[in-house]
Amino acid sequence: MKGKKLTVKMMLAAFAFAACMSAQAQDKKQEFVMPKGYAGITHEMSEFYEPVPPVVTPGTDLAGGGFTAPSDAIVLFDGKDLSQWESAKGGPAEWDVHDGVFTVNKKKGDIQTKQKFDSFQLHIEWRVPENITGESQLRGNSGVYLQGMYEVQILDCYNNPTYVNGQTGSIYKQTAPLVNAMRKPGEWNVYDIIYNAPTFKKDGSYRTHPTVTIIQNGVVLQNNTTILGTTEWIGFPQVKAHGAGPILLQSHGDPSEPISFRNIWIREL
Numbered sequence: 001m002k003g004k005k006l007t008v009k010m011m012l013a014a015f016a017f018a019a020c021m022s023a024q025a026q027d028k029k030q031e032f033v034m035p036k037g038y039a040g041i042t043h044e045m046s047e048f049y050e051p052v053p054p055v056v057t058p059g060t061d062l063a064g065g066g067f068t069a070p071s072d073a074i075v076l077f078d079g080k081d082l083s084q085w086e087s088a089k090g091g092p093a094e095w096d097v098h099d100g101v102f103t104v105n106k107k108k109g110d111i112q113t114k115q116k117f118d119s120f121q122l123h124i125e126w127r128v129p130e131n132i133t134g135e136s137q138l139r140g141n142s143g144v145y146l147q148g149m150y151e152v153q154i155l156d157c158y159n160n161p162t163y164v165n166g167q168t169g170s171i172y173k174q175t176a177p178l179v180n181a182m183r184k185p186g187e188w189n190v191y192d193i194i195y196n197a198p199t200f201k202k203d204g205s206y207r208t209h210p211t212v213t214i215i216q217n218g219v220v221l222q223n224n225t226t227i228l229g230t231t232e233w234i235g236f237p238q239v240k241a242h243g244a245g246p247i248l249l250q251s252h253g254d255p256s257e258p259i260s261f262r263n264i265w266i267r268e269l
Contacts, residue, residue, distance in 0.1 A: 062263065065188060066125060069265035073123075076113060076247070077102065077264040085111045088248060095251075101127075104142060104251050104258035111251075112148060116244035118197040119269040122146075123190070125262050128156040130186030136162040140185075141252035142259045143172065146195050147245030151231040152214060154250075154259065158182040169214050169221035172231040177214070177221035188262070190217055196269075197244075198227075204241040 059067035069075050076084045079100035085093035088110035095105045128140035140156030151172040155162065157180055164170070169177035169191075183189055191214065198210040214222040229237030247266065 066190070066263050068263075069123070070267065073265040073267050074115070075265050077261065079262065082111070084113055084115070086114050088112045101260045101262040103260040104249075106251055106253050106258060109251050110248055112145075112246035112248040114246070116246050117147065117266065117268060118244050120195055121267040121269060122193040122195065122247065122264075123266070124193075124264045125188050125190050126154055127188045127260050127262075128185050129258075129260075132156055132185045135160060137166060140259055141250075143250040143252070144191065144193070145231075145246075145248035145250065146193070146210070146212065147197060147242065148248045149230055149240070149242060149245060150210060150212075150227050151250070152191070152193060152212070156182070156185060158184050169216050171212065171222065171225060171227055173233070174228055174231060174237060175222065175225050177216075178223065179219060179221065181216045181219035181221065183217060191215070194269075200241040205239055 054072070057071035059070050062068055081097060082093040082095065082102060085095075087093055087108065093111040094108040095111055096103045122144070124144060126142070132140050134140070137155065139160050140154070142154040143151040144154065145151050153166060153168060153170045153172045155166070155168045157168040164176035165173055167177065168180065168182055168189075193215075194213040196208075196211045199207040201207045210227040211224050212222055212227060213220070213224050227237075229239045232238065249261065
């Protein structure tokens with residue numbers, strides 16, 4: 001009996017060892033077996049080398065913060081004049097240029113770029129004054145209109161509650177921002193906006209909607225957000241077929257101290 005028990009134990013151990021070795025061999029075999037349909041394929045087959053992306057030189061540090069425009073950008077404001085802008089009503093842009101920035105002139109109305117754009121990457125820096133007054137929508141109100149049609153709200157939302165689809169970084173009266181990333185009054189805010197222009201069907205309806213991603217001060221506010229139509233103060237979005245359009249900056253006309261802008265550039269996409 002003792003010899004029989006020993007034999008059984010040995011058989012069991014041998015079986016376990018064989019099973020373990022078989023599993024290891026199977027794992028090792030599977031490690032090197034290409035999936036079905038991939039036989040003969042090498043890593044080079046999924047690599048391509050043309051067209052080579054063009055080289056773009058990034059901007060360099062600016063005194064006082066921020067960066068200059070990258071090498072392929074169109075500079076819309078270089079701190080000297082408003083030669084790239086005009087009044088939205090026609091004629092020259094007459095906002096106030098001083099100390100490398102320009103400031104809203106409430107008596108002169110909206111201004112817009114002379115050049116028109118389709119899809120783009122826009123960089124714009126803005127600041128509300130340290131001594132700003134007012135509340136809700138009457139506190140540092142302006143806006144960046146994409147293609148002159150769709151407003152990205154500018155507002156002082158630092159400790160200033162308002163309706164959420166009208167606060168800083170909203171698609172005005174449509175989509176609230178994901179977060180509130182405002183710096184306190186007197187400090188510069190930075191918008192980086194990536195915009196995809198819409199396309200239209202023959203009947204004037206959208207074939208593809210405009211979409212936008214908005215980053216404020218390094219924080220995402222809108223993530224590939226669909227724009228439903230025009231951004232109306234009263235009423236709801238309307239679909240109006242259009243082509244390329246300007247970047248428009250709003251003079252809201254509220255009684256609080258006016259907003260200043262600097263370092264504006266755009267890259268066509």
